[in-house]
Amino acid sequence: MRRDAAEHREQLLAAALKVFDAHGLDASVTEIARVAGVGVGTLYRNFPTKEALIDALVHQVLDATITMAREATALPDGSGLEHFLEASASYQAKHVGCLPRLWDTDLEAVTTARALIALLLTDAKKHHRIRKDLTPTDVSIVLFALRGIIETTQERAPDAWRRHLDILIAGMRPAEQDLAHRALTPSQLNAIVAGSKRPLDGVTRPRNGVRGA
Amino acid sequence: MRRDAAEHREQLLAAALKVFDAHGLDASVTEIARVAGVGVGTLYRNFPTKEALIDALVHQVLDATITMAREATALPDGSGLEHFLEASASYQAKHVGCLPRLWDTDLEAVTTARALIALLLTDAKKHHRIRKDLTPTDVSIVLFALRGIIETTQERAPDAWRRHLDILIAGMRPAEQDLAHRALTPSQLNAIVAGSKRPLDGVTRPRNGVRGA
């Protein structure tokens, strides 16, 4: 009956992913524990709050994203960026459950990711695969867009994002004319990640919890 | 304090939009009623459930989308599609509150919209503004993508989607090579809209309510 503690952590993350995927982030921790085959207490031993569990899921995705970006920098011919976008979306598609929180946490991980993206972009431009006027913030926004597609289509058409990415990359290829609108500055992007959803009236986002007496 | 019934409906929809925008769809109906300046009872007289209120909001967006698509068909030179995308995204950006449910309802409105989109696309191709291998389903997916951006950036950079749309349209212009991946069939798209988020195990989505004693 007793399992290895580390195993439980994985089971819980997997269960959370599955349950959040099916019910959204409002899914109850009890349900997650049930699917993981453990008691709620065990969930709370591994993750101090529900929010921490979601965070862990988000971190998984971000960490994987960083790894994939880093690996992509090793690719030749400036194709790293394109491979990264494909790999990243592919990974996101397997972690739909936590996507709503993905770009909404104050995380140094996001900063790290952005630095690597800048590298990939420079390389791509150097090899004339990507238009000169594209900025790193443009690439970040591509990830937001892909999330939108994945969240919507994942369940019935898990690969729908691939063709859209084809279109996007076609649009990112070197072109005669510059893009009409101005790119986001890095600090604007930071502000977005740093924290959205402020209160209308004084209410904070994650609803409160409970304690005994 | 007494208002006209129709006025109440509008007040409530406006309040819901504002409150959902700030707090997400988890915002309480009491808060919405407060912002609308009416009692909860009045809210429930106008909308039988919270879900119905969200639906009404979604319908507003879809109806506006259809109207905009219809107007776009009148534009010359095959530019209707591009104008429609811009107008549609612009409208979505003003209705962030309900976007999470936007493409997740079984709605004939979506079908209607798709017919108009097909028209716009045909016209655009005729004028060689858009590549031949693009399908109506591709356009629908563009809307999903824009939603992803709008949801993420709306608060701090409300116009971020515009530049991304520039890239997208560049990718949609006539090109030598066909897109690598296959397009979604209309029926796949239907399945997506028809209803996602089914229970994992028998649990239904909207929380239940309570009756008095």
Next chain:
Amino acid sequence: MRRDAAEHREQLLAAALKVFDAHGLDASVTEIARVAGVGVGTLYRNFPTKEALIDALVHQVLDATITMAREATALPDGSGLEHFLEASASYQAKHVGCLPRLWDTDLEAVTTARALIALLLTDAKKHHRIRKDLTPTDVSIVLFALRGIIETTQERAPDAWRRHLDILIAGMRPAEQDLAHRALTPSQLNAIVAGSKRPLDGVTRPRNGVRGA
């Protein structure tokens, strides 16, 4: 089925008193609501937290204490202090449920009460009913002592404190010799009321609560 709101507040306070009396302050709010004959929601409409409910109970006692002290100042012959002690203990005996928190809140009420006690004491000394070396802080401590008795004996011997008060007052009568130990300073007493039970390690007193999703 629907009652008057003000009535509910009283019902809840009465129920809380009864339930706390029987089970201690750890009694559940659900039980209190049940005894009051209302749903938990109604309890929470009247008192935002369990702590607020306890506070209201404590305030009832403190307010009554102040009133009784004020009335006692009108008594002739310097007998006000003695009457006040009797009345105060008598009232406490009917509110055992909340006594554990009675002297453990930062309350201006306590300050007010102390001012009146000082008045009563001066008058009692003037009429040679009470020894000269008694201080107002001594009187406050008498109330703490009576609480100890009431808490312990209330259930089986509700009047046990009366005889003990006889002894105490005998000890407070004018005497040849001063009391051996020094009296508490008013600021020491303030510190006691201001807040006891600090964490051993960073934990705060009232345990935490819970919120929905």
Next chain:
Amino acid sequence: MRRDAAEHREQLLAAALKVFDAHGLDASVTEIARVAGVGVGTLYRNFPTKEALIDALVHQVLDATITMAREATALPDGSGLEHFLEASASYQAKHVGCLPRLWDTDLEAVTTARALIALLLTDAKKHHRIRKDLTPTDVSIVLFALRGIIETTQERAPDAWRRHLDILIAGMRPAEQDLAHRALTPSQLNAIVAGSKRPLDGVTRPRNGVRGA
């Protein structure tokens, strides 16, 4: 890390005292085990339930009380009672953590203590140090009163009870007039100690536990 079994018991009692003192009896057993430097399992090997641990603490105090009472009987001049009260309060002041349960257990220890108190009282009366109309039950109630003071003041004014005891003893000295109210009978006192806090409705006091799966 391994210690002698008896040593563990002492460590746990000491830890419990410290933790209950700081957090009240609601403190968790995990915290106590942590402070004692052992696992919860060890705590449960030594004390079958949390309640048993509290009981052991209470017994410590009661046993010490009995010892002090016995020692006091050896004092000359009938001063034993006064010394006992001082010693007993002094000891309680060092064990605040468990005072709420002190006079609330069915304990033969209490009976033993009462016999000794009767002895001390008789001796004190014989030497004309204490008024004739004082009964053993009166002395027990003095202990309840001192508990009230100690619980309230311990943290900020650990010696506050001493001056109050001065007053009390002054009131216990031989006097012209008998006390106005009747003393508690021994059996009334027994009933108090035998067990208070019965359920209001069928609910039992100590929270229940859980078993594994």
Next chain:
DNA sequence: GATGAATGAGATTTCATTCAT
């Protein structure tokens, strides 16, 4: 014997919904 991970009942609190007024 000791450990502490696991358990799940139960505590507090929220909120969609109803209905007396």
Next chain:
DNA sequence: AATGAATGAAATCTCATTCAT
């Protein structure tokens, strides 16, 4: 028709207790 007090299910989180290691 409008109001908002009342309802209670359900959510999050804690902790006494057990038992595999």
